[in-house]
Amino acid sequence: MADSRDEPLVLGIETSCDETGVGIVRGTTLLADAVASSVDEHARFGGVVPEVASRAHLEAMVPTIDRALKEAGVSARDLDGIAVTAGPGLAGALLVGVSAAKAYAYALGKPLYGVNHLASHICVDQLEHGALPEPTMALLVSGGHSSLLLSSDITSDVRPMGATIDDAAGEAFDKIARVLNLGFPGGPVIDRYAREGDPDAIAFPRGLTGPRDPAYDFSFSGLKTAVARWIEAKRAAGEEVPVRDVAASFQEAVVDVLTRKAVRACKDEGVDHLMIGGGVAANSRLRALAQERCEAAGIRLRVPRPKLCTDNGAMVAALGAEMVARNRTASSWDLPADSSLPVTEPHVPGDHGHDHVHEVSKENLYS
Amino acid sequence: MLLLALDTATPAVTVALHDGRDVIASSSQVDARRHGELLLPAIDRVLAEAGRGLDAVTGIVAGIGPGPYTGLRVGLMTAETFGLALGVPVHGVCTLDGLACATDLEGPFVVATDARRKEVYWARYADSRTRVTDPAVDRPADIAEQVAGLPAVGAGALLYPDTFPEAHEPEHVSAAALARLAAERLAAGEELPAPRPLYLRRPDAQVPKNYKVVTPK
Ligand SMILES: [Zn+2]
Numbered sequence: 001m002a003d004s005r006d007e008p009l010v011l012g013i014e015t016s017c018d019e020t021g022v023g024i025v026r027g028t029t030l031l032a033d034a035v036a037s038s039v040d041e042h043a044r045f046g047g048v049v050p051e052v053a054s055r056a057h058l059e060a061m062v063p064t065i066d067r068a069l070k071e072a073g074v075s076a077r078d079l080d081g082i083a084v085t086a087g088p089g090l091a092g093a094l095l096v097g098v099s100a101a102k103a104y105a106y107a108l109g110k111p112l113y114g115v116n117h118l119a120s121h122i123c124v125d126q127l128e129h130g131a132l133p134e135p136t137m138a139l140l141v142s143g144g145h146s147s148l149l150l151s152s153d154i155t156s157d158v159r160p161m162g163a164t165i166d167d168a169a170g171e172a173f174d175k176i177a178r179v180l181n182l183g184f185p186g187g188p189v190i191d192r193y194a195r196e197g198d199p200d201a202i203a204f205p206r207g208l209t210g211p212r213d214p215a216y217d218f219s220f221s222g223l224k225t226a227v228a229r230w231i232e233a234k235r236a237a238g239e240e241v242p243v244r245d246v247a248a249s250f251q252e253a254v255v256d257v258l259t260r261k262a263v264r265a266c267k268d269e270g271v272d273h274l275m276i277g278g279g280v281a282a283n284s285r286l287r288a289l290a291q292e293r294c295e296a297a298g299i300r301l302r303v304p305r306p307k308l309c310t311d312n313g314a315m316v317a318a319l320g321a322e323m324v325a326r327n328r329t330a331s332s333w334d335l336p337a338d339s340s341l342p343v344t345e346p347h348v349p350g351d352h353g354h355d356h357v358h359e360v361s362k363e364n365l366y367s
Numbered sequence: 368m369l370l371l372a373l374d375t376a377t378p379a380v381t382v383a384l385h386d387g388r389d390v391i392a393s394s395s396q397v398d399a400r401r402h403g404e405l406l407l408p409a410i411d412r413v414l415a416e417a418g419r420g421l422d423a424v425t426g427i428v429a430g431i432g433p434g435p436y437t438g439l440r441v442g443l444m445t446a447e448t449f450g451l452a453l454g455v456p457v458h459g460v461c462t463l464d465g466l467a468c469a470t471d472l473e474g475p476f477v478v479a480t481d482a483r484r485k486e487v488y489w490a491r492y493a494d495s496r497t498r499v500t501d502p503a504v505d506r507p508a509d510i511a512e513q514v515a516g517l518p519a520v521g522a523g524a525l526l527y528p529d530t531f532p533e534a535h536e537p538e539h540v541s542a543a544a545l546a547r548l549a550a551e552r553l554a555a556g557e558e559l560p561a562p563r564p565l566y567l568r569r570p571d572a573q574v575p576k577n578y579k580v581v582t583p584k
Contacts, residue, residue: 051436051570058440058564062451076452092437095403099444102407107421107452333407 008080008324011068011104012317013061015097016089016117017144018042018053020060023314024072024079025321028126031072033307033314036060043184047174048143050090057096065104068313079110081330083320086114086348087341089144094337102333111330113320114348116158116341117311118145121277123154123322124315128304133273136302137161139262141286142278142310143170143185146258148216148265149343154319155326160343161265162216165208169254170280172220176250179228180243190247191283197248199285202230204253209260216265223253255286263293275302282306323347368553371413371424371449372546373406375442376434376462377480377522379539380405382413384424385546387554392417393543402438406445426455428549430462430540432565433488433502434480443562458559460549462540463490463502463521469537469544470495470520477514479507479523479531480540487523488567489514496548504567507531 007027014021018039024032038056042048069076084101087094098114105112122138135152146164151157167175170187177186182193205226207219227250234241266274274294280286281303294301308314332350341348368387375381380402383393394409414421429446432439450457463478470476472495479489482504489510491500503510507523507530514530524534537544552559 045572049570049572052572054436054440055564055566055570058444058447061444062447065448065451092440095437096440096444099403099406099441100448103445103448104452106407106411107449333411334404336401336404 008321009074009078010081010083010317010320010324011065011079012083012313012315012320013097013101014085014117014120014311014313014316015057015093016085016087017093017311018048018056019311020057020064021311021313021316022064022068023312023317024068024074025127025314025317027321027325028130028318030127030314031074032068033312034064034068034071035312036064039185046178046184048090050092053090054092054096057093061096061100076108079108081105081111081113081320081324082108083113083115083316083323085117085120085316086331086335087117087338089117089339091337091339094339098335098337102335106333112333112335113323113328114331114335115316115319115323116343116346118147118149118343119151119154119158119346120315120319122149122151122158122275123319124277124308124312125275125302125304126322127314127318128308129302132275135269135271137262137266137269137271137274139258139274139276140278141169141258141276141280143174144168145278146218146220147343148262150265150269150271155322155328155346158343158346162214162218162261164218164220166219166221167224169218169220169258170278172224172254173280175224176227179231180241180246187280187283190251191285193244193247194251194285197242197244197246199248199252201242201245202249204249206253206257209257215268216261218257218261220254223250251283251285255283255289258286259290259293262290263297263299266299267297272298273300273302277304277309279310281309319346368426368550369419369424370426370428370546370550371410371421372428372542372549373410373442373446374430374462374465374540374542374545375402375406376430376432376439377539379541380409381540381542382406382409383542383546384413384417384419385550387550390543390546393541395539395541397539399438402441406441421449422453424453424455427457428460428545429457429562430465430542430545431459431560431562432462433482433504433567434462435483436564436566439564443564446562457562458549458553459562460545460559461498461502461565463488464498465540465545465548466521466537467492467495467498468548469541472518472520475517477517477519477524477531479519479521481522481526487527489523491517502565502567
């Protein structure tokens, strides 16, 4: 584009889990990425407590919007649209962000775009490496997701290739960190210990890698159990647990399977770009092994900087800007927060034939 | 003066516009599961009915509960964000006070709303404008002595006739009543509190199994 001022200026709001994120982008340029996290409040529970997260979102939202506008140096009047994570995620947490985005868009007279959290994780890479190649293979790994997705147009076509059949990769990190008494969240601390350990010290199982197993699905539950048993056996025998070797060997088992399957999916589909996103993409070993294997396979690897990999508002704004640029239909004022929004719906247009059942029975709006 | 009042602390999604003298438009829908979907279209309808734009609003009034959290937050987040975008003040009003204000009872009475989990949110009033106890959440049987002999209003009173034999309407709060009450208090020079939620309960500190697992189908 000749003049970047012609590119859409969009504010994005993300509240699907424990980060209150507000980002502002112009086209594929990042202007602000303000995040308030409630992670410390969840630490003593060993995982994200939905009600604690929702309360924190309500408190943090207005200050975080303010901060993002100041950081970007733009006026709310100049925005071309407001984007918000409509799902998937925690129902009550999503609803806070959706309520804020609707009110903001309505009050400013701007179009509202309810977008998909997973598609946003992919689209954020545009802020780092420019326009997404079409098609792009994406490996999304975090405490909530482990998915392999293929997208030919991030605003309209995201195809699930595979996903975890039990735990998310990030969850396995949290659980093993708990067993090793290393605290929450587990990802960064395991990464740190693993750097001083031997990844080949213990042969932990690689889930779903047999010849008859689904090629692109993941399973981390068996690995988690195997690691926990191994540690318990050591403790029961009165021996010291080699924390660094356990961390390194466990981490190797996870990233080996993730990268192997992602590269295979690229080869099978003839896709020469792989992007990795989600909180686990910050893992140093995942980055290194993915780089090595992609190079060997002639695949270009794109991994955004860690702050853009974890949940944030900039990724939502990035996808919103793409919706505006490609003239996608805006959402209507009755846009629901949809905890189980399918990955195949990159956004929720106003005249939608949105017919899958909303997950209101488990965590309904009046509880 | 043009006040936009809204409340989502009870099963009602309720919106009203008050011009300083009277309520000029209002809407109330009862659907405990769709606060998030119903609120903004209701605001849009009420403004259209009154022939006013949101930019004409000079203040927002939000019911701060107590109420079941998820729904309560929809109204508070909406009100706060309007305040940010429009640069107008956002006033909090206790939802139970809104219900009290809508009664025509003369003497002392009780307001009780449904807190679910077999409990009620409640407070005692000397008259329709004077609350004499802090809002609380309790099992009806545990407060029977404190409310004995008093008439009561609200869904919580209607639900538990053993504790509240003299229960009657209104069942849910209306934003019209909330707006009237806020307009009265502002006219009297009172400061209304910030729109902070009255949760009255600690969060259930439980990490659900498989938290945040979002597997594409
Ligand atoms: Zn995420």
